[in-house]
Amino acid sequence: MKTCGFAKTLVFFLRAISLSISVAGMAVAGSVFADEAPSKHGALLGAKNTAIPEWFKESFLDLEEDVAEAKGQGRRVILYFHQDGCPYCNALIERVFMLDEVQRSIRADFDVIEINIWGDREVLSLNGKTWTEKTFSAELDVQFTPTLIFLGEAGEVALRLNGYLPVDEFNIALDFIKEKEYEKTTFSEFSRSKTVKADGASDAMIAAPFFLPPPHDLTRDEDARPLAIFFERPSCKRCEEFHRGPLALDETLNLLAGFDVVQIDAWSDTPIITPEGERLPSSKWATRLNIIYTPTMVLFDAKGEEIIRSEAFFKSFHVQSMLDYVLSDSWVDEPRFQRYISSRADSIRARGIDVDIWR
Secondary structure: OOOOOOOOOOHHHHHOOOOOOOHHHHHOOOOOOOOOOOOOOOOEEOOOOOOOOOOOOOOOOEHHHHHHHHHHOOOEEEEEEEOOOOHHHHHHHHHHHOOHHHHHHHHHHEEEEEEEOOOOOEEEOOOOOEEEHHHHHHHOOOOOOOEEEEEOOOOOEEEEEEOEOOHHHHHHHHHHHHOOHHHOOOHHHHHHHHOOOOOOOOOOOOOOOOOOOOOEEOOOOOOOOOEEEEEEOOOOHHHHHHHHOHHHOHHHHHHHOOOEEEEEEOOOOOEEEOOOOOEEEHHHHHHHOOOOOOOEEEEEOOOOOEEEEEOOEOOHHHHHHHHHHHHOOHHHHOOOHHHHHHHHHHHHHHOOOOEEOOO
16 A cells, blocks of 8 residues: 555544543453353343354555545545444444445445454554544444444545444435535435335324423433434334333333433424524424434433433333433543443443343
8 A cells, every 4th residue: 555645534533532531541441241250140132143244355454544545546544443342333244334236336336444442453543643443433432233334535524324234325425425415415314315215104203101201401400311312204214113122121211210201303494492592493403403214312411511422222121221321421430431331231230131122
């Protein structure tokens, strides 16, 4: 490979995030998917190992060189963050990347570079700074696997996907990058223009007893509880699956009982007052928050500060863990959600209870 004097335009992105975890602290971290507990503990179920496709780029993790080489070939770079045993990573590879049409599209236009969020290989970022895979992942605040970061011609972040998206949504993301729509609009707006009603989906928003009735004033006072906002829309098959799955379980409902829970139509102009006290149409607030997937669950603390969100396909254990992460204030002392969810799984299993991360 040849290194060129390429503009290091990801500097602003890397400098915008302060490194919150030391190298020593990261060195002892492990994947929630690693099952090394004694047999007397509950079992860990649902973990799935995945072979990295042979057509991924064999990179030396010099990202300036990778971006320059891709540009010279009319291609783009995708950074694929993963961890061992991750069933969501397995779903992305096996159910999306390995589909003939998707694979042809990716291989024709992209170089995919894999980064293990607990790995120790050296990464040279576009600002010339050296990291390990795990400290680089922490620097970019990778909270979920898989996380995909699509880089533009100059190494800028054109799109970031935090979690597994099924094939229809993923194809929209590919089109967004290939057609350079990121230079004209947001992915939220582009996705909305491409989304069609799923067969069998309801034309109405999904009612649930835990949703507070409108109108919605989301400002917080000193007696406020944490806030759970569900961005959904009519004719949303994924929303219906979310309600029939994770949101129908008693453990989820018990956790939600500690929140003020509000449903927002991400596509409507229903007026709301945001946690910052601004009156906005709900669709405009959704765009401002860069809601790219429905359903998206955004969790705020009691002061109205966003803590974490789910903006992809998640099963029950991860949904419940996000709720517990905020409700227990664990985020205050543990900023890395992957560390927290591993500890939570260990704690449950220590009581002799099985943990199924793919239920």
